[in-house]
Amino acid sequence: MKEKKEPIPGFSRWFGSEGWKSSLRIKLFIYAIFAIALYLLLINHILPKQYEIRLGKPSPATVVSPVTKVDTYATNQAKREAAESVEPVYIKNDRLTIEQIGKIDSIFVTVKDWLEKDRRDAKQFKAAFEATFSQTFSDSFYQRLLKISPDRLQVIRLTTRQLVSDILQQGVRKDQLSEKQEDVDEKLYLSVNALNSNEQALVSELAKKSLIVNEFYDEKQTEQQKQAVQDAIKPIPINKGQIIVAYGEVVTDDQYRKLQELGLLKKESNILPHMGMLLFIVTIIGILYYYIYRFEPKIHQDNMNLLLLFMVMLLTLLGMKVISYGQNLEWYMIGYLAPIGLGSMLVTLLLNIRLSLVSTVILAIFCSVIFNGENHMLFDFRLGFVSLVSGVTAAYALANARKRSAILRAGLISSVAAVVPVLALNLMVPTEATLREWLQSVGFAMLGAIFSAVLTIGFLPYFETLFGILSPLRLLELANPNHPLMRKLLVESPGTYHHSIIVGNLSEAAAEAIGADGLLARVGAYYHDVGKTKRPQFFIENQLYGNNPHDRISPNLSKSIVISHTRDGVELLKAHNIPKPIQDIAAQHHGTTLLKYFYVKAREKLDHEQVRSEDYRYPGPKAQFKEAAIVGICDCVEAAVRSLSRPTPSRIENMVKKIIQDRLEDGQFDECDITLKELKLIGKSVCETLQGIFHSRIEYPDEPVNLKGAKKA
Template identity: 65%
Template sequence: MKEKKEPSSTEALMWFTDRWKTSKRMQLLLYAILGIAFYLLFIKHILPERVQIQVGMVSPETIVSPVTKIDRAATEEAKEQAAEKVDRVYTTDDRVTNQQVDKIDRFFADIRKVLSDGDLSADEKEKQVKLVLNEAISEDFQGPFYHTVAALSPDSLTDIRLKTREIVYDILKKGVRKSELKEKRESVDDKILATMIENSLDSKARIVIREIAKKSIVANEFYDEQQTEQLRDAAREAVQPIPINKGQIIVALGEVVTEDQYRKLEELGLLRKDSNFLPQVGLGLFVITILTALFFYIRRFHPNLYHNNANLLLLFSVLLLTLIGMKFIALGQNLEWNMLGYIAPVGLGTMLITLLLNIELAVVCAMILAVAASMLFNGENHLLFDFRYGLVALISGTAAAFALADVRKRGGILQAGMVAALASVFPIAALHFMLPSEGTWMVLVQSLVFGMLSGLFSAVLTIGFLPYFETAFGILSPMRLIELGNPNHPLLRKLLIETPGTYHHSIIVGNLSEAAAEAIGADGLLARVGAYYHDVGKTKRPQFFIENQLHRLNPHDKISPNLSKTIIISHTRDGVEILKQHKIPKQIQDIAAQHHGTTLIRYFYHKALQQKKDGDQVREEDYRYPGPKAQFKEAAIVGICDCVEAAVRSLARPTPSRIQNMVNKIIRDRLEDGQFNECDLTLKELEMIANSICETLQGIFHSRIEYPEEPAKGVKQG
């Protein structure tokens, strides 16, 4: 009896690695870990407990502020106090000063005419003086003053005019308010007294100067309401908002509640008739609801994800990474940066999920992240969900996912980030215009800047994290395929240098495979890159493959068909080993292992039949590739194109009809041989693949004209 062989540590590790990917217990554990992480991230963002309290009551507990928020009433009161301290602004109207001086000049000019008129009697002059004074200066002069003016000598008028003009101008240029008229007019006497010391003026002249100057002093400095309000507005703006700080005690235990304290409690939203108890239980139920919906969605629409815990772990890792980034942003949200939530990198999650998994899942996850954003950034208005951040996160994240649907270069991630940035502008602006009371124009500009930075920030983070996720989970993204398809890749360089024939063959197979895959809606990029590497195992023994022999002797002529078969078959296994050594993704390894399936190596099988001796047994299954058969469409397509390229290259005259017959025969033989039994290719798709291959081959092997030889030099033409 044979002893049961114990599995090696390597085999046990491989068994465990494969086992955990399909284990239902592991799947439940992953959901549990995600749920706990959700719960811990949101626990500080649920609504605070509200209290029943009234003004004049003794507080049964110490109530502290759960958040930092502006105390609007206190801030407004401080602003008004600052505005009241601003003095009223007065502006001097120089036009009034000039008008009064002009009146004095006109008055003395008219008086000079009256006093110089020799035809007028003394009484007539006095009457004329009265008319001029009443019209030019004022009607409030006393009767004797008219007589005094009429008795002046015309020669003295010049000095009187200049002194009067000087006094009036000096007083008015400093500004005279209406409330200061009496004081300013009395200052005329002081001016005249100073003039008496400097100049010898008679009593009549001083009387005239005094009365006219006093009547000429009028208010020319007026209250500037607009400028005063501007200064008061500036004083209001200079006042820093008075916050109710997080952790600040609003009402202490045993303290009688005042109106101001009650107002603060109301401002913070802490007053409620009904108690809001068990918020933690509610949060737990909410998280369970979200995860349950996600579970059934994945089970119904993404069976590959549902049956593969590795992909599920990838999805949850991306979600947690995004949520942690959002949490850090939420910690920085404060009174001055209350719109910081718009910068949350929601696009990081949706872009990574689009690139690594699929866009449908990314859109659903954008909804989950939008709900998370609504809760994480709810500190400003004290609602459980701040829909503003959720709406912007949903639109921005979804736009980023759609922008990456067909991306082929890493530069496309930045373009997707710009699309997400622009997409966030519209909901932010719409919300601001619909809720203008929520903020000023400055707040709008700040919000728009944060929203646009979110898209760009997400793109940069996606570019940074993408290679790590690709490597850790063996994901083959379009960008990774583009990099693997670069001719400067070490393996492709090795293929070109050591096996140039195989390299050329692989390039043509890649072109055929890409066109055929795209014709049926499969991944053309995966098919092309997989074709580049499908024969990399031939680099181990390049001389045993005819495309690399270059007119040299065929080594198979000197060895047995069985050994030749072994060498030929080994190139698939060798290729997988080489690809593993260079850490080429699993899908490319699968194409290298599956492109021959279990097909028969006909040449060496028939050669063995011809060389067999009596009693020898040549079995067909010994001359077949070990497989496995193609498990997915791209592997089957590469296998077809690999066989077609070699067969068509052997045709002497590759006409379109001969090419078509050859392609149809190869596909029919593989179909009858059961090589497509384990992949989901339909007969219609096989027909489309054949048509695509024929079109591509006809372009490669198109007919060319035969160029005439050039005549030898010195030979005369014609």
């Protein structure tokens, strides 16, 4: 509807001269306030609850993890322990073993040659031996060696060789050399051999001197094995829902550390969740803004409609917030009681169903956030999905509602529909809930839908009054013939009442033909002439037997009486708290048209120069919206057609075209956004409706005399 109103003083300075209802600054301000309200309502459901907990003191509450998070400290500790358990990797050098065995063989070859030459001087032998092998032995070793007969050298050599080979094959590390040398005597003692004590002493010393380090630490392979073991350690999580510390339990170092990592201590602050929440809200509002801008231009241009939408959504979210306080581990399913249907139904009734569906999707997302607490999920889409189905069903059930009882019916339909997703979710994971919990979930879902309907019935009149909105239900209540004003019109001005009923039928059909609000046009037509009840006898439709009081008064007085019925009607409508759009139709249906009958009559009685046409025009205003223009056309057409002696289709059509053309040329549609094409459709619709009203009838013949006689007989 197009309304011309002066902007509120001061608003034009800050929010533009076009008025606050269409000001861009006001629009952005409303969106900003809505965003801030959303942030305040939802932030506690995103941020984890923080506690005042001290190390070594009893915990004031049972604290569970709100998220699944890798326990970095525990994971690193496990990796360190695993790495420490890895044995160092040593690589044995077999070439050194072979070299040592070869040295032993060379020693005995040298000794054999020395003995065969019959050289028994120990000092000379020692000097020659050490010069050859760079090995130092005890003096007793040389003395015993020179006393050995050549035929025993082979036994000694093989025994020494075997002993050294066995030990070196096992590998000798640097830190094991002394230990391995000490093992020589034990192995020699346990071995089966035919050596005497001198020979065993020779073997023992030679074997000990022949043992060397042949196994070396491999740092690279050791580190590789440690890394492989660490990589095999899986991250140790702090699971969502895991109890970190129980109520009354003394807080340990490990528990305190976990609380710090999870940000559950009050002294810990993290700005990232706040930033994420802001981005989330900005995204949702951005989507909503674009949808309204792109697909709902009328709502986008009217800040009152935006304010209404956001108030309804915030009211619904507040209802969810209140219910969320009752949610806990035992009663997590209480979230199904969320009154999302309140928002769906109010937006459907007060704005339109398309916007209601979009709002329901957004409210369902917010519902999944608000009721996420006890399930430790950022979004509990189970509750969001049930809310979405319930809200969408309620919106569809209220489409084209014509009475307030339809709200309760929509609530019942929505309650039945809500059972389906609840059962579906429980059947998909049947082990998560008991039969008792199933029944509770179904009961809460059904009760939530009915509760939403009750709240809608309660809040609807307040929104209608506060925003001056005429919902279909309110219009239908006003169309009730038992309304006090309608009864007053019928009793005091019966002719005007029947005239208004016909104008209402004409207006509704014409409005629907051009996509306007047919119900508003019809109800507005019912009340457009209610001001005539103040002086009903001065209007021709209420005059009986041709008694016209205008014949006895001056044209100027008659003009004043007739013109005053619009003003009287508005005052009467205000007194009965009839919504403003109906008042506007009553004030605007004549616009500034000329009272031709009294104007011509005045010119006949007075000097033409003394009579001005401006004095015989209605005060206006002209029609500001389509429904007011339609009622004005139909009002004039109905009265004019009744004056026709023979209302044939062609005469009706010509009359309708002339009235519309005259009003157009008189500028009565200049302040209304109605088009020539729409005026043509209005004329066509009015003609079709009038032809149905003023159709020709068959003239019934008089009864024959014999039939009358037969009847009497």
